[in-house]
Amino acid sequence: MTGIRTAAAGLTLLLAAACTAPTPPRSQAAGTTDGTVCAPPQSAPGTETPTTVDVIEQAYFCILGNYYSGATLEARSLLIAGFIALTQELNRNGRDVPEATMPALKGDRKADWAAFEAVYRKTTDQVPAGLRDRLAVVTLEAIVAALGDNHASWAHDIERPPDYYDGDGYGLGLQVNVTRSQATHSPATMLPPLFVTTVQGGAAQAAGLRPGDIIESINGSAPYVDGKATPAIGALDLGYPQARPVRLRLLRQSTGRRWNVTLKPGLYQRDLAILQTVQSKLLDDSIAYVRMRGFAPDSANRVLKAITRLRTGRTLTGVVLDLRGNGGGSPTEAARVLSAFVHGKDTHFLCTADGRCSSVRTDDTVELLNLPLVVLTDRGCASACEHFSSAVKDLRLGRLVGTRTAGLMSGPSQAYLLSNNTLLGFPSKHGLGANREEINRIGVAPDHHVPLTAEDAAAGRDPALAQALTLLHK
Incomplete structure (x- = not known):
């Protein structure tokens, strides 16, 4: 979220x-x-x-x-x-x-x-x-x-606030350790405690919140009761036009401090890195790290160009593809990235209600990288991201590290224009994994379960990435 x-x-x-x-x-x-x-x-x-x-x-x-x-x-x-x-x-x-x-x-x-x-x-x-x-x-x-x-x-009811532009964020200016898809579709997967993972700006930054701060109450209500998520968590996901201030009770474990703060949603300038679909860097002098926030048009080419650039003048020993928080996008782009690791395979199936299925194949014009692969996943990895993750696991292209994916892989949504200029969207076919397994509402399990804790967030540690580097160094 x-x-x-x-x-x-x-x-x-x-x-x-x-x-x-x-x-x-x-x-x-x-x-x-x-x-x-x-x-x-x-x-x-x-x-x-x-x-x-x-x-x-x-x-x-x-x-x-x-x-x-x-x-x-x-x-x-x-x-x-x-x-x-x-x-x-x-x-x-x-x-x-x-x-x-x-x-x-x-x-x-x-x-x-x-x-x-x-x-x-x-x-x-x-x-x-x-x-x-x-x-x-x-x-x-x-x-x-x-x-x-x-x-x-x-x-419908498409609105933007005054002076809105694409570089703006809107909301409380924070991320927490559960996703909107979890709150909407699978609240049973949300586990306590609720804590801040990222401060992006706005009210959260102005109030001095930090990663690792535990949210003990929201508008006076506990986010969890007897280990089960409550509707109170939904108040953190405010949108137009019903945005209201949110009262939080916080605990900073490192100091034992408890305090109350009221955050008012609003516009704020986001870090430009958040807006980039693809980011890359070299880790440990030989491992290409690429973060992919979505399978947008041409994102596959950007991923492959980033790895090629990091490979120039050195020998790479592996690739870490970070798909945490990747909400999906184009199945074609997912298949193209997969094609850099395998050729001649079905990566995904799209099926009608009577069981007739067509496959999404690898694009064998994409040059193979011939590098070990580790993919980082979490509950924010959904739709085309799950298409990718399930294929990596089914086709044994690499290992998944992190937590189970969202389980939101019903099928690619097609938009239809209604007569009042609103858009209705739904799948015309149902998606299955490379082994024709059901992923929708189930998700893809990681090979190595490495969740983020509040202590990790407070200390700036990334245990899933650390595990990925360990696997690639073996």
């Missing part, structure tokens, strides 16, 4: 997916089950307009027509989830409508939608315009959430 989050992030990721994904079949580009246009965007969407029942209908049929298991999906579950959200929002606003009763659904997708729409319109026609807009939003959000897919999303 970074404490840095912009509402534009979902838009950026979905547009990136649209740019790197192959052109969909004509049936996808032409329309959905009911003939409503549902196509990948060709450029950035225009100004967002209100969400209406027609937009919900478009999204519903877009999912049924294009989601990887859309043909076999129990469509009634989507409509039920949407209606539950609608009635709950009515209740939160102190209202109710006699007609807000779920209609009988019989399993015919078009007929069920017609019944749903009729009740929806009768209900929303009786509430003020502002609440009507909100009801549409929560209904569509719930329909997408009902897929239970970590690569399904709906990007």
Whole structure:
């Protein structure tokens, strides 16, 4: 969890997916089950307009027509989830409508939608315009959430604060030892204590926080109770436009000091190194260390050029590829980096709901490095990063050091433009590892489990990197 989050992030990721994904079949580009246009965007969407029942209908049929298991999906579950959200929002606003009763659904997708729409319109026609807009939003959000897919999303309400630019960070200015994906998708993997791993700037820096500081309470609530994570941790991940100050109770173990601080989210200038997708340096005079924060377009070429540069004039004895915090990106870029370590292999499989799979192969035009490899992983390594990590392990290309990956490998997300200029994203195929194993919700286990502790963070130690160097020196 970074404490840095912009509402534009979902838009950026979905547009990136649209740019790197192959052109969909004509049936996808032409329309959905009911003939409503549902196509990948060709450029950035225009100004967002209100969400209406027609937009919900478009999204519903877009999912049924294009989601990887859309043909076999129990469509009634989507409509039920949407209606539950609608009635709950009515209740939160102190209202109710006699007609807000779920209609009988019989399993015919078009007929069920017609019944749903009729009740929806009768209900929303009786509430003020502002609440009507909100009801549409929560209904569509719930329909997408009902897929239970970590690569399904709906990007809307895209906003940026005044004077925002790409070099700015926004939030509390700190990172902690759990990730947003853990908090959202797998809270059971979050283990105490909660502590600061990095101070990036902003309020955290101004308040004097340091790596290793333990967070004992958040807004008066403990982050863990009986070893289990609590919702309090979510307050550290504030985004637009609901950002509020956060009260923390901290412990600095080295001195025994306990104190309280209130951090107000805001803009701050981030270290430029954080913005670089690929960073590299030479370790112990013979080991290339490359940190890769994402599999962005052309990142594979930058990784390979960095290793070649470090190799110039010396003999390298190994490569450490640091993928901690790598949230994924392009499977093609992941396959290209893998291709520097092996040729002629399947690195990943993309499958339909009926079990038909196509493979992602190595790019054998990439020159082999012929160097030992150690990959550093953590719970922030997700999606294409897990594609890479699982292939390293399955194909025995090197060793993984650190902690288990995120388990967020449902499949590459394709973006679809809705009529109100919002983006709906979900996978058209499901991802499996090189051995056709399931990785989604499980993650990839490291060969050497080396977690970071609060003591390590406070002392500036990197035990996973130290283990990697030990392995490469053997």
